[in-house]
Amino acid sequence: xxxxxxxxxxxxxxxxxxxxxxxxxxxxxxxxxxxxxxxxxxxxxxxxxxxxxxxxxxxxxxxxxxxxxxxxxxxxxxxxxxxxxxxxxxxxxxxxxxxxxxxxxxxxxxxxxxxxxxxxxxx
Numbered sequence: 001x002x003x004x005x006x007x008x009x010x011x012x013x014x015x016x017x018x019x020x021x022x023x024x025x026x027x028x029x030x031x032x033x034x035x036x037x038x039x040x041x042x043x044x045x046x047x048x049x050x051x052x053x054x055x056x057x058x059x060x061x062x063x064x065x066x067x068x069x070x071x072x073x074x075x076x077x078x079x080x081x082x083x084x085x086x087x088x089x090x091x092x093x094x095x096x097x098x099x100x101x102x103x104x105x106x107x108x109x110x111x112x113x114x115x116x117x118x119x120x121x122x123x
Contacts, residue, residue, distance in 0.1 A: 004093040008117065009042040012078070012092045017046035019053050023064050026057045034088040038064075047097065051075040054100070077104035 011034050021029065026046060030038040038044065044057040052059055052075050056067040095105055 004096075006042070008093060009090050010093055010096045011036060011042060011043060011088050015087065016049035017111050019046075019048050019055065019068075021046075021048070021055075021098065023057070023066060026055065026066070029066075030057065043093075043096070047076060047078060051078060071104045073103070075099070077102070077106070079104075079106045104107070 013029065013033055013067075015033070016123075017029065018025075026044065027038040029046065030036055030044045034040065035043060036044070038057065039059040041059055041061070045051065046055045046057070052054075052071045054069050054076060056065075058065045058067070078099065098105060
Protein backbone atom coordinates (compact mmCIF):
# COMPACT_ATOMS: atom_id res chain seq x y z
CA UNK A 1 0.00 0.00 0.00
CA UNK A 2 1.27 3.45 -0.89
CA UNK A 3 0.86 6.46 1.38
CA UNK A 4 0.22 9.37 -0.97
CA UNK A 5 0.94 12.95 0.03
CA UNK A 6 -2.08 15.26 0.03
CA UNK A 7 -2.65 17.13 -3.20
CA UNK A 8 -0.75 14.66 -5.36
CA UNK A 9 -2.15 14.05 -8.84
CA UNK A 10 -2.12 10.67 -10.54
CA UNK A 11 -1.58 10.60 -14.30
CA UNK A 12 -2.24 7.38 -16.22
CA UNK A 13 -0.76 6.84 -19.66
CA UNK A 14 -3.46 5.56 -22.01
CA UNK A 15 -1.26 3.52 -24.32
CA UNK A 16 0.61 0.37 -23.34
CA UNK A 17 4.14 0.74 -22.03
CA UNK A 18 7.16 -1.48 -22.52
CA UNK A 19 7.83 -2.78 -18.99
CA UNK A 20 11.55 -3.00 -19.73
CA UNK A 21 11.74 0.79 -19.33
CA UNK A 22 13.40 1.99 -16.15
CA UNK A 23 13.73 5.43 -14.57
CA UNK A 24 15.11 7.33 -17.57
CA UNK A 25 12.82 5.69 -20.12
CA UNK A 26 9.73 6.39 -18.02
CA UNK A 27 10.85 10.00 -17.42
CA UNK A 28 11.08 10.37 -21.18
CA UNK A 29 7.53 9.05 -21.50
CA UNK A 30 6.28 11.48 -18.85
CA UNK A 31 7.73 14.36 -20.85
CA UNK A 32 6.88 13.08 -24.32
CA UNK A 33 3.57 11.28 -23.82
CA UNK A 34 1.93 12.72 -20.71
CA UNK A 35 3.37 16.24 -21.23
CA UNK A 36 4.20 16.77 -17.55
CA UNK A 37 7.35 17.38 -15.50
CA UNK A 38 8.53 14.08 -13.98
CA UNK A 39 9.95 15.99 -10.99
CA UNK A 40 6.62 17.63 -10.15
CA UNK A 41 5.93 15.24 -7.27
CA UNK A 42 2.93 13.67 -8.99
CA UNK A 43 2.52 9.97 -9.73
CA UNK A 44 2.82 8.67 -13.26
CA UNK A 45 1.25 5.27 -13.91
CA UNK A 46 2.06 2.97 -16.83
CA UNK A 47 0.42 -0.36 -17.71
CA UNK A 48 1.55 -3.02 -20.16
CA UNK A 49 -0.58 -4.24 -23.08
CA UNK A 50 -2.07 -7.18 -21.15
CA UNK A 51 -2.84 -4.94 -18.15
CA UNK A 52 -1.29 -7.41 -15.73
CA UNK A 53 1.72 -5.22 -14.86
CA UNK A 54 1.98 -1.66 -13.65
CA UNK A 55 4.84 0.74 -13.01
CA UNK A 56 4.43 3.93 -11.01
CA UNK A 57 7.07 6.67 -11.21
CA UNK A 58 7.27 9.25 -8.43
CA UNK A 59 9.79 11.98 -7.56
CA UNK A 60 9.99 12.57 -3.78
CA UNK A 61 12.25 15.63 -3.90
CA UNK A 62 15.50 13.69 -3.53
CA UNK A 63 15.17 10.96 -6.12
CA UNK A 64 12.82 8.77 -8.09
CA UNK A 65 10.75 5.91 -6.73
CA UNK A 66 9.72 3.17 -9.11
CA UNK A 67 6.89 0.94 -7.91
CA UNK A 68 6.27 -2.20 -9.92
CA UNK A 69 3.46 -4.71 -9.51
CA UNK A 70 2.88 -7.91 -11.47
CA UNK A 71 -0.36 -9.81 -11.10
CA UNK A 72 -0.18 -13.58 -10.98
CA UNK A 73 -3.77 -13.89 -12.20
CA UNK A 74 -6.21 -11.46 -13.82
CA UNK A 75 -5.87 -7.90 -15.05
CA UNK A 76 -6.09 -4.38 -13.72
CA UNK A 77 -9.52 -2.95 -14.49
CA UNK A 78 -8.69 0.36 -16.13
CA UNK A 79 -11.50 2.49 -17.41
CA UNK A 80 -10.74 5.10 -20.01
CA UNK A 81 -12.27 8.51 -19.45
CA UNK A 82 -12.87 11.04 -22.20
CA UNK A 83 -10.41 13.91 -21.88
CA UNK A 84 -8.84 16.75 -23.82
CA UNK A 85 -5.46 15.07 -23.54
CA UNK A 86 -5.54 11.97 -25.70
CA UNK A 87 -2.36 10.39 -24.36
CA UNK A 88 -3.22 10.33 -20.65
CA UNK A 89 -5.89 10.97 -18.04
CA UNK A 90 -5.73 11.67 -14.34
CA UNK A 91 -7.47 10.17 -11.33
CA UNK A 92 -7.27 10.72 -7.58
CA UNK A 93 -5.14 8.69 -5.21
CA UNK A 94 -8.11 6.77 -3.79
CA UNK A 95 -9.08 5.55 -7.25
CA UNK A 96 -5.50 4.43 -7.90
CA UNK A 97 -5.45 2.41 -4.68
CA UNK A 98 -8.75 0.78 -5.61
CA UNK A 99 -7.46 -0.13 -9.09
CA UNK A 100 -4.31 -1.64 -7.58
CA UNK A 101 -6.44 -3.68 -5.17
CA UNK A 102 -8.58 -5.10 -7.99
CA UNK A 103 -11.69 -2.93 -7.85
CA UNK A 104 -13.40 -2.19 -11.18
CA UNK A 105 -14.35 1.48 -10.86
CA UNK A 106 -16.90 1.38 -13.67
CA UNK A 107 -19.51 -0.02 -11.28
CA UNK A 108 -18.28 1.72 -8.14
CA UNK A 109 -20.18 4.69 -6.74
CA UNK A 110 -18.94 7.35 -4.38
CA UNK A 111 -21.32 8.23 -1.60
CA UNK A 112 -21.69 11.72 -0.21
CA UNK A 113 -20.07 11.87 3.21
CA UNK A 114 -20.96 15.40 4.15
CA UNK A 115 -23.05 18.26 2.89
CA UNK A 116 -22.34 21.95 3.28
CA UNK A 117 -25.45 23.63 4.61
CA UNK A 118 -26.07 27.30 4.34
CA UNK A 119 -25.38 29.22 7.50
CA UNK A 120 -28.80 30.37 8.85
CA UNK A 121 -27.18 33.39 10.47
CA UNK A 122 -25.77 34.70 7.20
CA UNK A 123 -28.79 33.77 5.07
